[in-house]
Amino acid sequence: MHTIREALNLILQHSRYPGTAIIPLEHTLYRVLAEDILADRDYPPFNRSAMDGYALRSGDLKDSNSLKLVYELRAGDHFEPRLQPGECIGITTGAPVPADADTVVRVEDAASAGSRVTFSVAPVRGGQNIAFRGEDIRAQDVLLLKGTSITAPRQAALAMTGHTGVAVSRLPSVAIYSTGNEVQPVRKNGPPHHIRDSNSYALRGLLQSYAIHTPVHDPVPDDPAALKRAFRKGMQADILIISGGVSRGAADYVPGVLEALDIQPLFHRVRIKPGNPLWVGVTPAKNIVFALPGNPVAVQTAFKVFIEPFIRSCLGMPPLRPYYFPMNIPRRKRTAFDEYFPVVLHGVDKHTRVHPVAYNGSGDGIAAAHADGLALHPAGRETLEQQEEVAFYPWHHWF
Numbered sequence: 001m002h003t004i005r006e007a008l009n010l011i012l013q014h015s016r017y018p019g020t021a022i023i024p025l026e027h028t029l030y031r032v033l034a035e036d037i038l039a040d041r042d043y044p045p046f047n048r049s050a051m052d053g054y055a056l057r058s059g060d061l062k063d064s065n066s067l068k069l070v071y072e073l074r075a076g077d078h079f080e081p082r083l084q085p086g087e088c089i090g091i092t093t094g095a096p097v098p099a100d101a102d103t104v105v106r107v108e109d110a111a112s113a114g115s116r117v118t119f120s121v122a123p124v125r126g127g128q129n130i131a132f133r134g135e136d137i138r139a140q141d142v143l144l145l146k147g148t149s150i151t152a153p154r155q156a157a158l159a160m161t162g163h164t165g166v167a168v169s170r171l172p173s174v175a176i177y178s179t180g181n182e183v184q185p186v187r188k189n190g191p192p193h194h195i196r197d198s199n200s201y202a203l204r205g206l207l208q209s210y211a212i213h214t215p216v217h218d219p220v221p222d223d224p225a226a227l228k229r230a231f232r233k234g235m236q237a238d239i240l241i242i243s244g245g246v247s248r249g250a251a252d253y254v255p256g257v258l259e260a261l262d263i264q265p266l267f268h269r270v271r272i273k274p275g276n277p278l279w280v281g282v283t284p285a286k287n288i289v290f291a292l293p294g295n296p297v298a299v300q301t302a303f304k305v306f307i308e309p310f311i312r313s314c315l316g317m318p319p320l321r322p323y324y325f326p327m328n329i330p331r332r333k334r335t336a337f338d339e340y341f342p343v344v345l346h347g348v349d350k351h352t353r354v355h356p357v358a359y360n361g362s363g364d365g366i367a368a369a370h371a372d373g374l375a376l377h378p379a380g381r382e383t384l385e386q387q388e389e390v391a392f393y394p395w396h397h398w399f
């Protein structure tokens with residue numbers, strides 16, 4: 001049985017770049033840049049007043065505390081004439097500071113009467129309350145690197161630097177099929193021995209961190225002919241994700257059906273808990289198929305550990321980096337496998353710690369709903385001590 005690392009290496013060998021597309025800025029959230037992005041001009045593009053107040057020469061306030069007010073400048077306008085010695089202009093936040101002025105004094109620190117303004121601060125520092133042209137970025141400097149996921153502030157920075165459309169990685173197509181006679185669409189109110197299909201929603205939601213949107217299909221029953229029909233369609237997608245039916249039960253037909261469709265298995269079972277019976281294969285067209293064990297937390301774990309790194313690799317993104325936090329309480333485990341467990345981040349005296357949520361095993365999707373993400377209890381360790389640092393993976397990674 002492979003370790004996680006071995007299994008992941010096999011999977012990553014099949015990652016394929018889906019190509020690039022230029023898309024409008026407003027549709028770029030969580031898309032991945034396919035090129036380095038440069039600033040089109042300096043930012044700020046002009047010396048910008050950072051306060052509502054008066055623009056003046058700081059030297060003019062050495063001998064006198066009052067200046068002549070010659071103009072009221074609003075953001076969006078600019079002041080053409082030269083500012084003469086002894087003069088100031090009223091200025092609003094966001095307006096361009098005239099070339100002759102070197103400082104802005106806030107309205108709170110001044111009093112105006114007619115065309116005179118008296119200043120109550122001294123000395124006045126040159127350069128104060130001005131955001132200088134190019135201090136945030138220079139024209140043609142790199143703003144964002146290829147492979148970066150576009151968050152909302154990055155979208156805003158693209159707007160600041162004049163990018164109405166950007167080149168991003170195309171998205172792989174993904175098909176999701178839940179299987180199992182007991183698994184029913186959420187809209188149906190079945191008897192207690194039926195359960196609702198939650199795995200499709202977990203997978204759809206996790207994929208949306210990468211702007212990948214997939215339809216929800218009705219679950220497929222444990223019937224080899226029905227499974228074959230569904231998977232034959234699903235294997236046209238770049239990535240087919242199946243849940244349920246991969247273990248040793250009488251109705252666990254999934255691996256057999258996939259092999260009957262000429263899908264070559266890469267492996268079946270990994271040294272991981274939950275998610276141990278994971279089956280992964282490759283279609284004749286070189287599309288990848290993940291057949292996940294049906295338990296809800298096994299599905300979510302397999303996504304974080306195997307599918308998400310695969311998608312990131314396809315999109316040209318850097319590998320996931322976990323965060324490290326100390327355990328809030330000790331934890332023991334009995335298996336010799338790497339074990340992922342659902343945790344919340346807990347603030348204790350300004351320190352963040354990882355706290356395991358109450359958890360009844362991989363069928364307990366309610367525990368996952370209460371968790372911020374997963375932490376790893378490594379294979380070789382029987383006990384994680386209180387305060388010991390562990391790797392933490394938030395459900396949604398956007399960078």
Ligand SMILES: Nc1nc2c(c(=O)[nH]1)N[C@H]1C(S)=C(S)[C@@H](COP(=O)(O)OP(=O)(O)OC[C@H]3O[C@@H](n4cnc5c(N)ncnc54)[C@H](O)[C@@H]3O)O[C@H]1N2
Binds near residue numbers: 197247277293
């Ligand atoms: N004799 C053995 N039995 C089991 C083993 C084993 O090694 N030997 N492995 C166990 C482990 S670990 C897991 S995980 C499960 C996985 O089994 P399957 O992939 O065959 O999954 P199912 O039996 O179809 O389902 C397991 C569980 O999850 C529920 N489920 C299934 N699909 C959904 C869905 N779409 N939404 C919500 N819940 C779902 C299903 O009702 C079952 O309760 O096998 C163990 N058994």
Ligand code: MOO
Binds near residue numbers: 276
């Ligand atoms: O892989 Mo199973 O999810 O350990 O319970």
